[in-house]
Amino acid sequence: MRIFLQRALGLLLLGAGVSGTATAQAINENFDNVPGLFTSGWSQKNNSSPLGASTWVQGSTATFPSFNGAGTSYIAVNFNSTTGTGTINQWLFTPVRDIKNDDSVIFYTRIPAGTVYPDRLELRLSTAGASTDVGTTATSVGDFSILVTSVNPNLSSSTTYPAGYPNVWTRIGAKVTGLAGPVSGRFAFRYHVTNGGPNGANSNYIGVDAFQFKPFVSGCPAVTIATPASTNLCPGTPLLLSASAATGNPSFQWFLNNNPIAGATSDAYIVTAGGAYTVRATYGAPQSCVSTSNLVTINTIPKPTANFSFDSYCVGRATMFSNTTTVTPATTPVAYRWNFGAGGRDTVIAGNTSFTYGTTGARQVKLVAIPNGCLAQADSITKTITLETPPAGMRLPTVNVKYDTPTELMARTLPGAALEWNPPVMISSATIVNPTVRAVREQDYRIFYRYASGCETVDSLLVRIFTENNIFVPTAFSPNGDGQNDRLRPLLVGITNFRTFRVYNRLGQELFSTGDAMTTGWDGTYKGQALPADTYMWVTEGYDRNGNFIRRNGQVVLVR
Known part of the structure; x- marks a missing residue:
């Protein structure tokens, strides 16, 4: 109303x-x-x-x-x-x-x-x-x-x-x-x-x-605003504008955006706000001759909006920080200071950068944007980055397969990771834990586990080729604790139902027995006592994928 x-x-x-x-x-x-x-x-x-x-x-x-x-x-x-x-x-x-x-x-x-x-x-x-x-x-x-x-x-x-x-x-x-x-x-x-x-x-x-x-009076003495040292105004740091008439002693009136500024009647004016400034010089009375100066535009230095993103948060891996700060107009010069929360000094960098962290935990990353050297218009942003470290890679047990015969492989399941087999050859899928392999040559696979943090774990698994389903046992082993051939294990090719593996001395005395061919193995001891270097007998049994019963025996040399 x-x-x-x-x-x-x-x-x-x-x-x-x-x-x-x-x-x-x-x-x-x-x-x-x-x-x-x-x-x-x-x-x-x-x-x-x-x-x-x-x-x-x-x-x-x-x-x-x-x-x-x-x-x-x-x-x-x-x-x-x-x-x-x-x-x-x-x-x-x-x-x-x-x-x-x-x-x-x-x-x-x-x-x-x-x-x-x-x-x-x-x-x-x-x-x-x-x-x-x-x-x-x-x-x-x-x-x-x-x-x-x-x-x-x-x-x-x-x-x-x-x-x-x-x-x-x-x-x-x-x-x-x-x-x-x-x-x-x-x-x-x-x-x-x-x-x-x-x-x-x-x-x-x-x-x-x-x-x-x-009325316009031709020949009225000109009035001019001198070009200031800078036309960029930083709030809190005023600029001085000064005017001079070509001749005479006129009265002055300063204008901001065509509006008179109250009290601004001298030949100088201290600018505290951006805008278009002019000054008018009046000669005689009543205002018989008026000159208007050139226009000087003072731009208030704009305040940017600081922001950034990062691509990873993995210990030991370079984290890439992308500077997404905005400022209008985009041509405004802006200086940037980064602090990565790792105890070091601020780093002055033009834009994007990277940093590698050495330990896990939360870090406060801060970006400060300073436009055209004007601290009064600076903006900052702080984000938390929580560093992670990946599980260690490992060598998985070798898988022995019959030539061109479907055999299931099994990788580790690591929560939160995307899995990939490399190279993706001779297997049914490169992105599942248990692909089926039809091997026609020996292949050493790398299994990559990639996390959202950018961390990466790499396992390996060797697939060896045999021409028939069988159980093989090495002819010698050396249980000396050096990590090489310290246990005697049967090698299964196409065996889907392993039954037993037993070791005997020369007198026929049973020294070792297991139904687990993959993880246990004989360490060259009996009742906790290391046995001497000698030749020992073994017997192993199981069923292949076709249901055929396979029984093998032989000798092995224990080397000290």
Whole structure:
């Protein structure tokens, strides 16, 4: 809802008195006395449809105070320019002036703070002398076909300029261009809103203050802002801008983004915020000659968003850290410091890097991003990396197989690891624990176990080829503790049901017996006592994959 007080403004009585005076050409109107305008060259016209009762009136402090002067010293217009739901086409004409290219117009405008109904204000120009012909319809512009500037041309509900209509006093400036030569004419404010009025979705109340028309004076001494040592502003470290006039001793006024900076009236200004800076030098009175300086854009150094990722967390393996820090614009120079949480100093590196950890445990990894040497805008991020170490690899027992006969192999099962046999030849699958091999040659396999941490364990398994199903026993062994041939075991080829393996001395006394051919084996002892070097007899039995009973015996030499 619109505020009732704002609706009532159309019925306010007009004030009295005229304080804005103009030179022969310049206009400097503060709207201290709106009724007096219309006896000093200003005029107004309402072409809204349907026609409403509201006109351009004295401002009200109950809605908002003026930009300068007394609280009511501004001119206002509102939604009652039309009735019901209609199109507002309300005009305010300035006095006639001689107008040429590079003449400038300045004014301040705003809408009430709070509930937003989109409003629109245009400043138009007629080159037809004292004409106030704007046509006869709610959309016509007549002789005022030149659009100088527009506030909220798209009827946006935003309350910031230029996105929408500002809800604080905002300076609007424009320069006359495109004329073929000097003309006699006048400017006009056009309050133009579709779907407006008391029942419309748009239009509310706008104020205009501090209107100035400044004729361009050729030959006005130039004013220049010196190029600063840097145009990059680090918050907390101000920059100094200085201006100088070509001649004379003018008064200065600094502007930020075309808005005057309060109190900035010397030839130097200390910058604490980014933006577009200009300075205006005024010579004589009342403002008979004004020069505008070059524009200096100060950019606030942007704050980056520090971030990184890492690919692994395995002890002894290089962990790759990928720098994913973002900063806008991307061309901003950024320095980076890494701390890998391993007790060392920070490392200064341009971007991606790697680090190898020597022990397990949690580490705090920190990345600091410093844009353009500005510590005030630095950003950092810390992530925890928990280092792991893989199980040790091992040599699995040799598997003896019959030539081109399907035989199951068996790898270790290591939880959390993805398994792969290499090379992936002669086996049914390279990614399962128990593939079937049809071996036509001897093959030494590597079994890779890969973890999410990047760790890797490698086992090995030898597959040997025999031409028949059989049980083989070595002819000698040396149980001396050197890890080589310390136990006597039968070698099974195609045996699916192993029965027994027994060892005897020369007198036929049984020294050893087992039904496990893979893991036990005889260590050359009897009842815990090492037997001497000698020749011993053995007997072994089992069934092959075809169900055939196989019994073998022979001799073995124990070497000390």
